[in-house]
Amino acid sequence: MYQTPRPAYDLACDCNCPIHRGLPRSAYNAPGCRCLTSCASQPITVLAPQINGALFLDRADALWFVPALQPGHWDWRCATPVTDGHPLADADTLVSTLLAEVHARLVAFTHCL
Numbered sequence: 001m002y003q004t005p006r007p008a009y010d011l012a013c014d015c016n017c018p019i020h021r022g023l024p025r026s027a028y029n030a031p032g033c034r035c036l037t038s039c040a041s042q043p044i045t046v047l048a049p050q051i052n053g054a055l056f057l058d059r060a061d062a063l064w065f066v067p068a069l070q071p072g073h074w075d076w077r078c079a080t081p082v083t084d085g086h087p088l089a090d091a092d093t094l095v096s097t098l099l100a101e102v103h104a105r106l107v108a109f110t111h112c113l
């Protein structure tokens with residue numbers, strides 16, 4: 001039977017993060033967070049080596065940037081929403097729109113995967 005997939009925001013961490021293991025994440029800049037971008041609680045994410053980090057939308061559709069630390073690991077303490085004045089603010093609307101659209105379109109395919 002077809003089931004609507006639960007959004008990542010509602011899924012529990014499955015990556016052995018010491019802070020979030022087994023819990024959903026409500027904040028992305030929690031001290032001590034070691035969640036991977038492959039964590040079940042991570043929303044659809046653009047990995048962007050050009051800017052040494054990754055971009056994703058939170059539950060409220062605000063764009064966030066998290067810097068990379070080393071391959072596969074992210075500096076969540078320094079994760080920040082991309083707001084006015086942020087160096088990526090000019091890209092905010094474009095990236096946010098694309099992420100929301102990709103998410104919406106991919107949900108339509110989940111029943112056949």
Ligand SMILES: [Zn+2]
Binds near residue numbers: 017018020025032033
């Ligand atoms: Zn975590």
Ligand SMILES: [Zn+2]
Binds near residue numbers: 017021035
């Ligand atoms: Zn996690």
